[in-house]
Amino acid sequence: MVKKIEKIRSWQLILFSALFLVTIFIGIGLVRWSMDSSARKDGSMQEFTTECVRFQMMGFEYMGDGYKYVVTNHDPQMLSETPQAFTSLKFYMESSMHPGEVVLYYSTEKAPGYSEHRRLWANAVDGEPNWYIIETPVKNVTALRLDPTMYIGNELTFGDFVFNQEKSFGDFFEITTGRVYELIVYTLLISSCLRWLQEFVTKKFE
Amino acid sequence: MLNNLLAFAVILMFAFGIYGIFDIKSQLTPVVSIAVLVDIVILFAMKDMLMAGVIFSYILAAVLFGLAVYKNRENLAEKIDGFLTPGIILFVLASLAMWALLATRQPMMTEWDEFSFWGISQKLVHYHDQLYTFFRSSMIGNSTPPALAVLSYFFQWMNAEFAEWMSFFAYDVMFFAVYCSFTGFFERKSWNSAVMTFLFGFLCPYIFEVYTKIIYLEPAYMITYADLPLGIMFGGIVAVYFMNEHNDSRSVLCVIPMIMMLTFIKDMGFALSCIAAFIVFFDLVVGRKEYSFLKIKGLAGKIVAGAAMVATAGAAFFGWTFFMARVMERDPFALGGEANMGMVEMLFVGLKELFIGPRSQKFSDIYGFMIKALYTTRVSFLGTAVQIIGLITVIFLIAIVLGDKKSRLRSVTMYITSFGCFVAYYVFHIFLYVYIFKHAEAYALASYNRYIYPYYMGWTCFALINLCHTIQYGKRRLSKTALFALTGAIFVMFTYLTDYPNLFVEASERNYAVRESVEQKVNYMADTVSGDDVIYVYSGGDNGQRWFLYTYLMAENYIVEDLGADVEGRSEREAREVYRETLFKRFKQTGVTHVLIDCSSEFFINTFGDVFDVPMDFVGMDSAAYYKVIYEEDMFRCELVKGGYVNG
Numbered sequence: 125m126v127k128k129i130e131k132i133r134s135w136q137l138i139l140f141s142a143l144f145l146v147t148i149f150i151g152i153g154l155v156r157w158s159m160d161s162s163a164r165k166d167g168s169m170q171e172f173t174t175e176c177v178r179f180q181m182m183g184f185e186y187m188g189d190g191y192k193y194v195v196t197n198h199d200p201q202m203l204s205e206t207p208q209a210f211t212s213l214k215f216y217m218e219s220s221m222h223p224g225e226v227v228l229y230y231s232t233e234k235a236p237g238y239s240e241h242r243r244l245w246a247n248a249v250d251g252e253p254n255w256y257i258i259e260t261p262v263k264n265v266t267a268l269r270l271d272p273t274m275y276i277g278n279e280l281t282f283g284d285f286v287f288n289q290e291k292s293f294g295d296f297f298e299i300t301t302g303r304v305y306e307l308i309v310y311t312l313l314i315s316s317c318l319r320w321l322q323e324f325v326t327k328k329f330e
Numbered sequence: 331m332l333n334n335l336l337a338f339a340v341i342l343m344f345a346f347g348i349y350g351i352f353d354i355k356s357q358l359t360p361v362v363s364i365a366v367l368v369d370i371v372i373l374f375a376m377k378d379m380l381m382a383g384v385i386f387s388y389i390l391a392a393v394l395f396g397l398a399v400y401k402n403r404e405n406l407a408e409k410i411d412g413f414l415t416p417g418i419i420l421f422v423l424a425s426l427a428m429w430a431l432l433a434t435r436q437p438m439m440t441e442w443d444e445f446s447f448w449g450i451s452q453k454l455v456h457y458h459d460q461l462y463t464f465f466r467s468s469m470i471g472n473s474t475p476p477a478l479a480v481l482s483y484f485f486q487w488m489n490a491e492f493a494e495w496m497s498f499f500a501y502d503v504m505f506f507a508v509y510c511s512f513t514g515f516f517e518r519k520s521w522n523s524a525v526m527t528f529l530f531g532f533l534c535p536y537i538f539e540v541y542t543k544i545i546y547l548e549p550a551y552m553i554t555y556a557d558l559p560l561g562i563m564f565g566g567i568v569a570v571y572f573m574n575e576h577n578d579s580r581s582v583l584c585v586i587p588m589i590m591m592l593t594f595i596k597d598m599g600f601a602l603s604c605i606a607a608f609i610v611f612f613d614l615v616v617g618r619k620e621y622s623f624l625k626i627k628g629l630a631g632k633i634v635a636g637a638a639m640v641a642t643a644g645a646a647f648f649g650w651t652f653f654m655a656r657v658m659e660r661d662p663f664a665l666g667g668e669a670n671m672g673m674v675e676m677l678f679v680g681l682k683e684l685f686i687g688p689r690s691q692k693f694s695d696i697y698g699f700m701i702k703a704l705y706t707t708r709v710s711f712l713g714t715a716v717q718i719i720g721l722i723t724v725i726f727l728i729a730i731v732l733g734d735k736k737s738r739l740r741s742v743t744m745y746i747t748s749f750g751c752f753v754a755y756y757v758f759h760i761f762l763y764v765y766i767f768k769h770a771e772a773y774a775l776a777s778y779n780r781y782i783y784p785y786y787m788g789w790t791c792f793a794l795i796n797l798c799h800t801i802q803y804g805k806r807r808l809s810k811t812a813l814f815a816l817t818g819a820i821f822v823m824f825t826y827l828t829d830y831p832n833l834f835v836e837a838s839e840r841n842y843a844v845r846e847s848v849e850q851k852v853n854y855m856a857d858t859v860s861g862d863d864v865i866y867v868y869s870g871g872d873n874g875q876r877w878f879l880y881t882y883l884m885a886e887n888y889i890v891e892d893l894g895a896d897v898e899g900r901s902e903r904e905a906r907e908v909y910r911e912t913l914f915k916r917f918k919q920t921g922v923t924h925v926l927i928d929c930s931s932e933f934f935i936n937t938f939g940d941v942f943d944v945p946m947d948f949v950g951m952d953s954a955a956y957y958k959v960i961y962e963e964d965m966f967r968c969e970l971v972k973g974g975y976v977n978g
Contacts (some may be wrong), residue, residue, distance in 0.1 A: 222977075315522070320522055
């Protein structure tokens, strides 16, 4: 046994670690995909489109003209306190100035209230001006709070709010920079530890 | 973008050159190369030949590379194989991965002083192809030495536009080169130790920049501040000396260009350079029996080596000081600040007050705060200074207990010298706060962490280096396990405390909200602003950040500082008069040609409203106005050039 372990080459350890990680990544994707599709199947999560009136709006003043609002307070908030399974929110918002940080807070049954550690950032959608998207793996949330801008006096015109848009199978296996970082760092880390184990078992420390 | 890779290749060529010709361990060569190349460019730049310096350094690297190849032409394959140690492979891999990431994400600068100095200086140097001492700009603090601006220039001088992410890349390559030097004891068969050491280095900035679970961007590898370069270079100097096992001139000569570069990073680099030289000198005395420097043997050789290091630091520091005095007509010895003292004077007065007394109220207060800060202020995610010093002590202890007889003595010596130097460094900062800082800033110990952690960072690296030495020469099984456990524990903490969106990993545009709102206004006015305009920027309710952003984004213009006047105890009407007079004088003095309103305010409207032909009351977050200044006998008028909503 020890002889066999001694024979394992370092490049084999590194390759093994990398393949192991890739397997894990695929596994995570599969789990997320199955959670997403089962939540859609049993009806706890649905795709639906709505308007800003679904939210309780604090710190805004209605200006008429469709859904046009002006911000009157330093911390404008849009609350939605319906429990649901949540995975994404895509919405349309015209802003008279740079909106600053656009964030979504969520609270869950276990962790009520809003905290900076349960915050999701909105990103502008490429190629679709004034559309923002917020995404996360499926979560059972009890309430959502959207902070659409940071500035008083900002005039916002809202359009559609699309919740939980359907994702394709491939979307669950997207290669993000985070994944690449993990692949590099964790491969090195895991293979180094395996090599240490090998040294430990064969009692030959290099 | 090719310029980045070319510069990186130049560094590698130079590294291979010194490896092939002088037989220096390959892991040590990248950081020595960066130091030599940057030093050369700085010397050229001080003669106002910046670009020529870079070209010269590129050619030099190519020549050295050619010589090394020629010298080793018989066993070239073997030599190249020897060059590719795990450290070098990690250095190249990390640099290229970082380059790919930065090039796709193109992150921008986010921190305050990047717009007031560290970033804007690099931008100006890029566009002028000159050091910032040679031209007038709205940048403050152009007395700071130029190593970092030169380093960033080295990586992108061929490009027409200045790119911020390329500056980050330049810094990161330097950091990775230092981490590479930490792996100096590890050959290919001990590659896993090299990985862990390199990883420890990589985590080092986070140990001292993350204090608790982070919620905002932690820009460690995407920032142009000088604190990380100071700390990491400081650690690198001792590493390059310690890992270099030639008992002749080579081990100190490799360090000398690094000392020079460290001194050229920031004023405090001089202190750190002297400390590094001090630590190296004592290790020479204790750790190297058969040592000769420039063929001088024994203690004399060691003393000459030590003197050479200190002389280099001194020459760089005073060279820069006199250079500035000549180019900018400044008093070379004034430190400025509250008491307006020279540096030597400050040391004497400070030491007298510390040891003999009598102590002023400010001295005893600050002294008390600084001592208390040691065990109350968090400087790391591991805790306060006490915990950090504890950790460093534990690593040194492991190295000492598990080391062989010779390395034991060296580790004990380095622990004592680095501890003593820490005390000196800390006391020096007490003096700075007492004598140089203004009252409010001194009492708040402004930027305390940023000033102190370079030392902790370097010191932690010293401990790591000693541990590596023990792995190589002492009880390997246990000490190697200790390294793995230590790095592993820190990695776990780091992973728990940080989230990818807050690191360089997934950094995106959301971190640039304030910056983009200013940028929008600058773009709106771009067609009316010419490079010769001298602009007074008014931004109501701004804490200075927006103002600095304007100076940065409109770097080719001269931006006049915001209005400040002493109106204490005056009535509202008198105050108004004082403000008006002050501003008028300032305008005439600095030759202001235009006024830019970023955001009006009640105060500004009440005080200056009447001089604007079109009222600027409307200007808020979503708009901007640009006025031309027309001088009259005792006041000026402002005529609107362009104004309105900036978004469409």
